[in-house]
Amino acid sequence: MWDGMLTGMMTGITTTLIPINIAMVLMGCFAGSFIGMLPGLGPITAVALMIPITYGLDPTTGMVLLAGVYYGAIFGGSTSSILINAPGEAATVATALDGYPLARQGYPGKALAIAAYASFSGGTIAVILLMFFAPMLASIATSFQSADYFALMLLGLTAVSAFAGRGGVLKALLMVVVGLMLSTVGTDQTSGIQRFTFGSLELLDGIEFLLLAMATFALTEALSIVLKRDASSDSLNPKMIGFKSLKVTKKEFKFILPTILRSSLLGFFVGVLPGAGATLGSFMAYGMERNLAPKEEQKKFGKGSLRGLAAPETGNNAASSGSFVPLLTLGIPGSGTTAVMLGALIAYGIEPGPRMFVERPDVFWGVIMSMYLGNVFLLILNLPLIPYFARLLAIPRTLMVPIILFFSLMGVYLVTFNDFDIQMMVFFCIAAMALRLMNFPMAPLLLGFILGGLMEDNLRRSLMIYDDSMAFMWERPITLGINLLTLFILLLPAARTLWERFRRSSPPEPGLP
Amino acid sequence: MTREKTGALVILLFSVAYGLLATKIPLSFLSEQEVFTARTMPYALAVAGIVLSLAIIILPTVDPEGKASLGEATKGMDWSTAILLVVLMLVFGLIMKWLGFILSSILFLLCGFRILGETRIRLMLFSAIPLVLALWCIMSLLLGVYIAPGEIFYQLGVL
Secondary structure (H helix, E strand, O other): OHHHHHHHHHHHHHHHOOHHHHHHHHHHHHHHHHHHHOOOOOHHHHHHHHHHHHOOOOHHHHHHHHHHHHHHHHHHHHHHHHHHOOOOOHHHHHHHHHHHHHHHOOOHHHHHHHHHHHHHHHHHHHHHHHHHHHHHHHHHHOOOOHHHHHHHHHHHHHHHHHOOOOOOHHHHHHHHHHHHHHHOOEEOOOOOOEEOOOOOHHHOOOOOHHHHHHHHHHHHHHHHHHHOOOOHHHOOOHHHOOOHHHOOOHHHHHHHHHHHHHHHHHHHHHHHOOOOHHHHHHHHHHHHHHHHOOHHHHHHOOOOOHHHHHHHHHHHHHHHHHOHHHHHHHOOOOOHHHHHHHHHHHHOOOOOOHHHHHHOHHHHHHHHHHHHHHHHHHHHHHHHHHHHHHHHOOOOHHHHHHHHHHHHHHHHHHHHOOHHHHHHHHHHHHHHHHHHHOOOOOHHHHHHHHHHHHHHHHHHHHHHHOOOOOOHHHHOHHHHHHHHHHHHHHHHHHHHHHHHHHHHHOOOOOOOO | OEHHHHHHHHHHHHHHHHHHHHOOOOOOHHHHOOOOOOOHHHHHHHHHHHHHHHHHHHOOOOOHHHOOEHHHHOOOOOHHHHHHHHHHHHHHHHHHHHHHHHHHHHHHHHHHHHHOOOOOHHHHHHHHHHHHHHHHHHHHHHOOOOOOOOHHHHHOOOO
16 A cells, blocks of 8 residues: 555655646645635635636546635635635634634734635645545545445435534535436437426536535525625725734644644645535634633634634645545535536546546545645645735726626526526526525535435446345445435434423532522 | 525525426437436435425524524515626626627626716726636636637627
């Protein structure tokens, strides 16, 4: 295994150090930071917006660019969280809890610099772990059969809902089902029968994944800025951030170092879980640090604590890198953003999974090794550029929103050159907007849509192998193990609720206040 | 009714319609004998959609954010601007073929800026025109992607 890993690393290094790939890492980090910083736009939108550009590129170069955009956008999101208390997406909400108070106390530069160092450390440590864990999991996964894949996809889809917030489990599951329903539109791969096409030629190939991603994220996020009359982008005074304000003392570094190490490990392992992603990584790291902190320090959390800022920033970056493990080794996305990236990989003609480790080591190792470079670029690029980036936040929404809409529409049109797709995007945008207003999450829908076709294929194949019997769900030990894990994850929220009820109903022990 | 129950009701109707449409998926004589047909997955999904949406409707709402009614949650929203932007996007899709990429895109951006309340004509023009031309140059000249000119140019005899 070690020999294979060394060879793979060499392949990755040589692939990453090609000038075009270095340029793409740089461009991805820059574009991701920029898009992620704009209020309302998160990594899913950033990655979806960049996909049309990657269609003209080599798959490795395209994936390197998309990976750069992903962690760049996570980093960019923290900038808007700290400066204007407007997290671009859920993964940077926890950053705003202590980052924004720090900025208001007159330390915006320090907060941004700590966020940059924490992101860099979290990202780099997670990539080292990714390098060891991904090949290990890939080598185990080569023995996987259709039944195991079906079970894994089931696990991925249920895990998304289990990690949804309080009361969000059923809603997330329902959105997964809606996504799966949308994936059945078009021609059935095996029988060639048309399903839900209503006689339309445009729907014969099904719904374009990019179209759905753009409509459900980029368009709806731009429209929700308009609907909520969000003026946050107009309210920033960029002059408050100068180069001198970015200084972090040695004492402060020493203070946050253990937090960074702990949060990196936690973030990575949370990211590896299918469906968990950066949001859970950041909140869990924040929660862990608050619990571990001494009582005096605990009081500072939420009011500008340095540990409270470093923990979620490290956690979300580590989890972003961790979510590449199930994507690259099993072909199962760990988060909404990696679901979009899975769609891009499939569009390139690459099937992610354990075979990719053997068949396309350039893509597999190229993406991993480019992450080192990306993390360094993010630090070098973003620290000096923070004062300038902050000025971009002052672009009025009267100009920004139509430009976002234009790029989203063009992103799809310039790939398909079909004006019917623009109409369809608007239709999906209206439906997605309505669902968002009714408090239904969109990421599970996209995850369901991406996995729908693969899931149906694997279920069909498993049934064929097992003579139309569902026994494949429990006869193979691997499948049974995965299914038990799925069951556990599904029952977890109910068990948690029952435990809370039991704790509330049990009387306090005598003698205790 | 809370907004999440309203949403569940909408998806329930969608799932029922999806299930009914699934019965209309054509099957060949041979495939009808199989256990797993083109209808199997849609049937399973329709049932799952109905069960889950009914569960949300019947069970009490736990999510504090989902408890507000749709009217309360959407109160004070700028509907007129959002609707105008949606109409603009639809029109953009319709005129694209006729006016071509450059003209329709510039028009889309100018109208979009105006709908959102921008009044500085120069700023609007300096934002829209270079952006569209730059994108066109990148796609056509740099990446070699052929973007067809609008029908109008052929009809007017310009091309």
